[in-house]
Amino acid sequence: MDDRTYTADATPDETVTVAGWVHEIRDLGGIAFLILRDKTGRIQIKFEKEEMDDELVETGLDAPRESVVSVTGAVEEEPRAPTGVEVTPDSVEVLSAADTELPLDPTGKVEAELPTRLDNRTLDLRREAGQAIFEIRSEMQRAAREAFRAVDATEINTPKIVATGTEGGTELFPITYFGREAFMNQSPQLFKQLVAGSNVERVFEIGPIFRAEEHNTPRHLNEATSIDFEGAFCDHHEAMDVCESVVVAAYEGVAENCTEELGALDLAEDFSVPETPFPRLTYEEAIERINATGALDEQLVWGDDLPTEGEKALGDDVGGHYFITDWPADIKPFYIMDHDDDETLSTGFDLMHPRMELVSGGQREHRREQLIEGFEAQGLDPEAFEYYTKIFRYGMPPHAGWAIGGERLLMTMLELDNIREAVLFPRDRQRLSP
């Protein structure tokens, strides 16, 4: 449709063809208005029954809501029209008529619950707010990619079908690979390290991860988007610097380029780019502060993982993004390096948003002997990871990295109540379709 004009571009004193969905028809009797909606907005089509061809009027006004129509006519300036212009049609063509009963209402007059919306995602994305989330998601990824390139990272793509998991403990989705046992990858962790060990040095990936945990919460998905970074000759401090720059770049990109979308989500006033630097609390400081809030019935002791309630109390206390560093080595995975001067402490870190964990990362163990010891300490068989460990015999630089939960970044940025809102077609405990 070469001659199609976006509704937003229809200027007075031109004859245009606009095409889109019938948002609403308001029939006032002698005059009726059809509101046509497309990617860029809406435009009013005027039907004056006495003065216009009966067949034209009938075609336009009989089209059920959400039908796809193409309208050709003169654009006129009209102060009484919602956008200041309206189209007087010469011809109206119904390209695809919609059923009269819709499973949800794209005008937003009647709310729909999330499962209903997800079952009918296309209709849901015709709502301004629905569309806005994914326009912002796109911008967030664009800005993140740019921030990665600014630190000399190369975008890579690693396999999602793998022979072994990353950490052993997590539930993986098993699949059959030409008669052999295989799994959907739960993280690009090991692969990005293998590339960081080459002279590509610094890499990032934005891609899917799969986790077979049967959790049922507003912040977990079984298929999520991981934004990963790994850099050779980086320590955990530099990795945190990169992490901070990517998160801030994502917010800045959205702030600069998504004004309309933020408006559609009622965030125009509230949206702000987080202040830097993000505070870096040690694990020990974190548990002390949590204990001091009195939010937990039982005081945390060194070595405990942070319970959800504690994370929230600390988030309220800090009031913005913050890192937790120097975790006990025992509760971080084998590939995270421990401090040289204290083996009970790891270089692992988490980036927290007041509502939830966003990132985990750390400096990696690049010394093969220590790595193998780590495998054994966690009850994993190093033989199963031969493809990974053998590379550490051929010169592995010190390196560090992290992974952001992409949907969590988006949901915290946009104050979404449920992570499923941040995915077009979420995969969760119940949902496999669409």
Place this chain on the structure above:
RNA sequence: GCCCGGGUGGUGUAGUGGCCCAUCAUACAACCCUGUCACGGUUGUGACGCGGGUUCAAAUCCCGCCUCGGGCGCCA
């Protein structure tokens, strides 16, 4: 994996044993209306997740099943 709480027209809801052949909004159908912008008005259409039980009487109480949401654990 453990533990809670829901399922009422297409959609969103009211309804806690009889006042319910079920409320309201929106939608849909028909009619009226020449400036709507959540258009308005009149009339109408359309539902108690499935199966069993208790009771004179069940949307409402009990049991099983299906299904959805949430909390925790764990994580991104």
